[in-house]
């Protein structure tokens with residue numbers, strides 16, 4: 586068991602990549618806090634894996650504080666934080682995106698790193714170190730048209746992970762990012778413009794040298810490695826899990 590005796594928070598764990606990460610972490614022995622704004626699905630995932638559910642909007646200070654407190658109260662501390670919760674931009678011309686949507690994308694995808702750090706870093710320091718894994722995106726490395734504001738939010742996640750890694754290294758807190766290529770999750774339809782047509786899907790798939798999109802299992806495998814002690818000398822990397830898309 587690669588995460589035995591570790592306590593982890595996975596945000597956005599009611600669906601998609603986050604759900605895959607939470608399942609995999611629990612199977613490797615971690616005690617997992619499943620954090621999400623979707624109470625019904627989040628509770629179900631937490632129950633299935635023997636974890637705890639925390640109802641938390643990662644852009645809300647008080648709810649993030651309570652989420653970290655759930656880990657400490659239920660499991661006695663915190664070792665791993667996976668910042669996975671995120672919202673997409675529907676594929677559209679950049680000037681058609683309204684201001685409220687822009688603000689929401691940056692609040693959920695970027696401000697969440699600030700808020701979760703505010704409460705999780707003291708908890709990780711209290712354990713003598715730990716790991717933060719942020720889910721960035723190939724969108725922030727090799728952007729696609731029609732997703733401009735989302736692309737920028739993910740570039741911020743990729744870069745913030747490196748900057749946080751430098752600043753938190755003296756605390757033995759490793760910070761890494763994962764950059765998935767487009768994946769088979771409920772979010773995908775938004776990236777394709779609102780509808781999951783065979784044609785749109787095939788167009789995205791054709792941009793991946795290994796010939797398929799990413800899966801929650803691909804992302805969970807990468808997150809497991811980066812969060813585990815096997816990666817004890819790895820910090821500040823942005824690991825592309827993309828079938829070669831960014832080459």
Ligand SMILES: NC(=O)c1ccc[n+]([C@@H]2O[C@H](COP(=O)([O-])OP(=O)(O)OC[C@H]3O[C@@H](n4cnc5c(N)ncnc54)[C@H](O)[C@@H]3O)[C@@H](O)[C@H]2O)c1
Pocket residue numbers: 596597598599600601602603620621622623641642643644669670671672673693720721722723764765766767768769770771772773776
């Ligand atoms: N699917 C892709 O193509 C793809 C590619 C690269 C990166 N990503 C990133 O991976 C992460 C997970 O995406 P996914 O594809 O699994 O999406 P998803 O829509 O399947 O899951 C996202 C989860 O986050 C939750 N969530 C949304 N806003 C939240 C908030 N404010 N607070 C807490 N939870 C919130 C949702 O309820 C949902 O359960 C996101 O950060 C996304 O940007 C996705």
